[in-house]
Amino acid sequence: MRTKLQPTTSIATSDANSIIVRGQDLVEDLIGKVSFTEMFLLQLTGKRPPAAHVRILDAVLVTLMEHGITPSVIATRLIYHSAPDALQAAVAAGLLGVGTTFIGTMEGCAGLLEEMMTAPEGLEARAHAIVIRHKEAGKAVHGFGHPHHKPDDPRTPRMLAVANGEFISGRYIEALKVLSGQVDAVYGRHLTINATGASAALLGEIGIPQKVMRGVAVVSRSAGLVGHILEESLKPSAAFIWETIDEAIPYEAE
Template identity: 55%
Template sequence: MKTPETRLCAHHLTGMSYRDVDLVEDLIGKKTFTEVMIMQILGREARPVDLRIVDAVLVTLMEHGMTPSAIATRLIYMSAPENLQGAVASGLMAVGSQFVGTMENCSRLLDRIRQAADGQAEALAIAREFRESRRALPGFGHHLHKPDDPRSIKLLALAEAEPDLAGDAVKALRLLAAAVDTTYGKHITINATGAVAALLSEIGVPTDLMRGFAVISRAAGLVSHVAEEQQSPSGRYIWETIDHAIPYVGAGKTREQGEGQP
């Protein structure tokens, strides 16, 4: 069996290397976090267009309000305030196929369209497939943003204005959006994760790594939820609200029944 290798990092007595460059001499104070992140993840020097796209994606995904990931972080922090990293980690566990991390599922659909001999026909086939199966179509629909998700409009406009991008993934998403509207007989918005799937694909991020960018971005957002929890705690309020909102229906005695008992 071949010995495993790594190209990511090496230590020596007086310093440290990230890939092929010296951390102290070449990176600290000279490169941004996003530049180094792209270099480490994609194994190449970040281009200006990469930085613009990745920064736009990271800003878009960082904060979503009181979603399951933020609620999990706040509740865990309330329970174990000495374990900030555990609270953030608990929130990151919610970055999945239903919230925040859905771009990879959308990206797979865009890959199908780009690889098809007839992209428009493939887009229609995908839309019909999802409608007939009554499954949620990744990258489409939003419970709050109607008729369109303003974030996706902005992200796609940024990508379409970039002369250094091929535009294939964005075109595939546009084809799918048109097919969805035709198949469903109404307009269904491209949501932010749908746009993110197209943008990350445009700069060469593999589909199976896309959720990692959501994790990186969301970690920063969850730290801000911890910061707010420290200043204005809501964890106990969330807990008590749920405790009162979900009734117990078993045969045992409830707290309300027991009030006034010695």
């Protein structure tokens, strides 16, 4: 009979008098002494973060929180209209849109940057191969292009400037810039580094693993969706959206 391994957790424990999170006493060490962003980094990394890392993550969270009436916001408003007693369901509906087309593309971009950084042939050669691979497959390069922000996404230079101001400008940012040059060269036109591309580089620089980067977008967008729910309760638009779609898409017999 095989012996089962005993699972453990290094995140939190509690007893009748205390709650310990990542080795810190929640009451004595954390409440009123750290910001939400610091707590988020502590939760992810197990260590109290340096101030520069907090400012970088803050920049990403602020950037990704809001972008207008996007598909995820529409989903949230419609579900809130259907079930106003279940705010969490409306937020969950919107978060389901954090994927490989919108918002969550930082995960894919980070994977490309890490592929470049570990390539024996160097950044430039691997970046060229990556872009050729995507072009031949008819796939967008994650982190590049935007339907509205042209020729450049205004958020990206500001985000990179924040990193530079904190003296955090290392291999991920270098790889992103090299990849950007190859995207433009292979496609024969300029494609902006979008906010998720910049987010991938910044989060990589502060040690956030690629496999949980999409979770940063989930945390940020959750707050944005709650704001839309409040506005929906005060200035409803879901019924108008529904009626507009109903009128705009006619029935057609097959």
